[in-house]
Amino acid sequence: MLRFVGRRLWYGAWTLAALVTLTFFVMRLAPGGPFSRNRKISPEVQANIEAAFHLDEPLWQQFARFVWGVLRLDLGPSTRHRDYSVNDLIASGLPYSLTIGFWAIVVASLVGVALGIAGALRRNGMTDYVAGTVGVVGIAIPIFVIGPVMQVIFGLRLGWLPIGGWDGTWRSLVLPVVVLALPNIAYISRLTRASMIETLRENYVRTARAKGIGWRRTLWRHTLTGALLPVIAYLGPATAAIITGSILIETIFAVPGIGRHFVDAALNRDYPLVMGITLLYGGMLILFNIATDVVRAILDPRIRNER
Amino acid sequence: MIGKAGRMSRWLAGATMALALAVTPALADGVLDRGIGSEWSSLDPQVNFDAAAGWIMMDAYEGLVTYGLGGGVQPGAAESWTASEDGKTYTFTLREGLKWSNGDPIKAQEFVDSVLRTLNPDTVSEKGYYFYSVVKIKGAEAIANGETKDASGLGVTAPDDRTVVIELETPAPHILNIMGAFQIPPLHGPSYAANGAAGFVDPAKVVSNGAYVFAEVVPQSHVLLKKNPNYWDAANVAIETVKYHVTEDVSTEFKRFQAGEIDITYDIPVNQIEEVKASMPDQVFITPSTETTYYSFNLTKPELQDINVRTALSMAINRELLQEKIVKGGAIPAYSYAGGFDPAYEGPMMPGFELSQEERETKAKELMAAAGYGPDNPLKLTIVTTVAEDRVRLAQGVSLMWKQVLGVEATVEPMERKAWLDAFYAGTWDVFADNLVGDFAGAETFLAYMRPSAEPGYNWVKPEYDAQMDVAATMPDAASRNAELAKAEKILLDDVIFAPIAKEPLRRLVSPKVGGYTPSVTDYINSQFLTLAP
Numbered sequence: 115m116l117r118f119v120g121r122r123l124w125y126g127a128w129t130l131a132a133l134v135t136l137t138f139f140v141m142r143l144a145p146g147g148p149f150s151r152n153r154k155i156s157p158e159v160q161a162n163i164e165a166a167f168h169l170d171e172p173l174w175q176q177f178a179r180f181v182w183g184v185l186r187l188d189l190g191p192s193t194r195h196r197d198y199s200v201n202d203l204i205a206s207g208l209p210y211s212l213t214i215g216f217w218a219i220v221v222a223s224l225v226g227v228a229l230g231i232a233g234a235l236r237r238n239g240m241t242d243y244v245a246g247t248v249g250v251v252g253i254a255i256p257i258f259v260i261g262p263v264m265q266v267i268f269g270l271r272l273g274w275l276p277i278g279g280w281d282g283t284w285r286s287l288v289l290p291v292v293v294l295a296l297p298n299i300a301y302i303s304r305l306t307r308a309s310m311i312e313t314l315r316e317n318y319v320r321t322a323r324a325k326g327i328g329w330r331r332t333l334w335r336h337t338l339t340g341a342l343l344p345v346i347a348y349l350g351p352a353t354a355a356i357i358t359g360s361i362l363i364e365t366i367f368a369v370p371g372i373g374r375h376f377v378d379a380a381l382n383r384d385y386p387l388v389m390g391i392t393l394l395y396g397g398m399l400i401l402f403n404i405a406t407d408v409v410r411a412i413l414d415p416r417i418r419n420e421r
Numbered sequence: 422m423i424g425k426a427g428r429m430s431r432w433l434a435g436a437t438m439a440l441a442l443a444v445t446p447a448l449a450d451g452v453l454d455r456g457i458g459s460e461w462s463s464l465d466p467q468v469n470f471d472a473a474a475g476w477i478m479m480d481a482y483e484g485l486v487t488y489g490l491g492g493g494v495q496p497g498a499a500e501s502w503t504a505s506e507d508g509k510t511y512t513f514t515l516r517e518g519l520k521w522s523n524g525d526p527i528k529a530q531e532f533v534d535s536v537l538r539t540l541n542p543d544t545v546s547e548k549g550y551y552f553y554s555v556v557k558i559k560g561a562e563a564i565a566n567g568e569t570k571d572a573s574g575l576g577v578t579a580p581d582d583r584t585v586v587i588e589l590e591t592p593a594p595h596i597l598n599i600m601g602a603f604q605i606p607p608l609h610g611p612s613y614a615a616n617g618a619a620g621f622v623d624p625a626k627v628v629s630n631g632a633y634v635f636a637e638v639v640p641q642s643h644v645l646l647k648k649n650p651n652y653w654d655a656a657n658v659a660i661e662t663v664k665y666h667v668t669e670d671v672s673t674e675f676k677r678f679q680a681g682e683i684d685i686t687y688d689i690p691v692n693q694i695e696e697v698k699a700s701m702p703d704q705v706f707i708t709p710s711t712e713t714t715y716y717s718f719n720l721t722k723p724e725l726q727d728i729n730v731r732t733a734l735s736m737a738i739n740r741e742l743l744q745e746k747i748v749k750g751g752a753i754p755a756y757s758y759a760g761g762f763d764p765a766y767e768g769p770m771m772p773g774f775e776l777s778q779e780e781r782e783t784k785a786k787e788l789m790a791a792a793g794y795g796p797d798n799p800l801k802l803t804i805v806t807t808v809a810e811d812r813v814r815l816a817q818g819v820s821l822m823w824k825q826v827l828g829v830e831a832t833v834e835p836m837e838r839k840a841w842l843d844a845f846y847a848g849t850w851d852v853f854a855d856n857l858v859g860d861f862a863g864a865e866t867f868l869a870y871m872r873p874s875a876e877p878g879y880n881w882v883k884p885e886y887d888a889q890m891d892v893a894a895t896m897p898d899a900a901s902r903n904a905e906l907a908k909a910e911k912i913l914l915d916d917v918i919f920a921p922i923a924k925e926p927l928r929r930l931v932s933p934k935v936g937g938y939t940p941s942v943t944d945y946i947n948s949q950f951l952t953l954a955p
Contacts, residue, residue: 144839144840145836145839145840145843145844146837146838146839146840146841146842146843147839147843149547150839150842150843156550156553156554156562156565156566158565158566158567159542159547159549159550159565159566162542162545162567163545163547166545194462195460195462195463195640196462196463196465196468196469196545197463197464197465197618197619197621197622198622198640202640203640206639206640206641207640207641262672262673262676265673265676266676269676269680270676270679270680273680276677276680276682277673277676277677277680277682278670278673278676278677278682279642279643279666279677279682280639280642365669365670365673366670366673367673368642368666368667368668368669368670368673368674368677370639370640370641370642370667371641374641374669375641378459378460378669381837381838381839382839383839
């Protein structure tokens, strides 16, 4: 098992290194720089500003500086947000993104699995149809439509929840979490339903029931462990996607997370901030994938033993 | 038995509903909530360089002068000032007993220190040009360029604790426009020495001298300001708390305004303008700003070196139609470049202004034919613009008008902002959808920018213009200076190196709870002058 994890981590590290290197150089290909302005300040001052951020150095040297910084866990100063280092900005934004991401995945898993089980157990019943409809709607309607519609309904019409911003209470969490969770509820419930239906037909489940084991125990011990495998496989990348995919959510609901920094940084050519967030997002994506593999390996010996 | 699992899912759905029902609506809280668009670039008073941060700065700091509702200059930290006969020396006298937010007395030297820190290359501030370019303070450029570290040559001095003297190389009657908190906030020496620049974003450490002090700073979220009890005019500051919200998404900001979460917005969604004008006319403020849009012609391209072609292109644009029917963002059609900001400046208009649009179009066709272009030999151009929706619409409108009136085939090339800036200096355009934000509401800030020596990107060689601007720069009083500036603008407009298009608007929604809101071109709206009904 340790060897299995070690191997995954080793490949993951190389993937991350390749991603970061590529991002670094591709970003420099984009026209414009962090201090492009349409008002010419004196060339000396311009040069001085660029030198302060080491933009006057040859590219390889800037890259070496970046790598050295990463090794020391120092991502450098932000060129757009002059008061903060990239570390500061990530430290301030990440908790918001993680909070929303965490609750979204919790809600999506609980509701999704519940709906999926309900659908599978009462196939073609009322719950199944409702879950199926919710699923199609959740997948088909994009976040940037659902988000504003929810704002209008729950914020403007009903006045129950704030439209945006972060007031430090759970109230500003509800809408972003629900909107972020919706498409995943849809996927997870469909995945669970399909997998449940398949598992319920398996011989070992029938055998367990035939041996006189109660429905509850069969469901929890025999059916679910098997049926949830594909769901768990989906959860790893989904968790990473939810946390990184909250960019749109953060903009629509004015949440001060790092997703917004990412877009803003790219548009403003804030090289250090783009690199910092790429590293973070890339690292999270890879780690969650590895975690998924590990969990699946624990649940399914066939995976752990494959070469 | 299967029913139990079904019940569980129904229970979950019910719990979600119950949770939603338990929520209570938001209540009024006595805080002035203002939208600022994108996040402030910096809260370092010598470094910040954007309008959004500007408002926060104007609330938290006070310069030698301040700007009242409507934008007029009025005494700030300085109670009075005098200008010398030659207009080159300004002497400011500070109010007696001024205090920092921590109770320390404010000394005149702290205004000098502020200018010095702004100019110091180590500060890496882009604002130094206020002091060596917008007005030319003695010795400022040498310090900014790093030629000298010696502060004794600088023309900003404090002969005593209540006097700030500014010595200029050339007269600058517009100097008071850059003596506000955005440009010249004092620098509290002890806290800066102790905390460095990091202290400016830490509410526990920052010491300021404005009507408000920092209470909370959350990147990408908000800045919370509380009334400063040590401010000299605290008795007349009505609003206790001001919260500046980052409102990047304009439609979210609009909904937050409707829900009462924001009292003064940063913008109005362009596609909602008609609707809000009809539904809440008393809350909509669409007024001119100091931003002007013009379409520059590339003078290195042979076909555009012909002034007849440039004039024809400029005249063929129906500016009124463009704004009213195509862009619909509230911009004001413009026929001049530097005029319209300062009511005291009477500038010239572009060639053909005296004609009707129909006559202009007829004239444009003649000029184009005379230049040798016609249906079988159409002029082909590219218009480089930013990707912002209204900018693209504007460019498409212009392209359409050129096609219809002159048969010109103009393709619109939208570019992301930073790429657009780079494209300008690379010269990879025929027509550049250009814009400029003035440093103050006057003609000079715009005209100085067009000096071939100041902005070589236009490739415009015109010694007469530079000479005329030099003449204007020697004028100590506003009236004669404006007269000379107008002559310079005539040279500029007559050469048609660009087509004036529009003066861009400020678009705000202001809650009826807010009292005193008066828009101004420079957009200075200090919270200290506003009131808030409960």
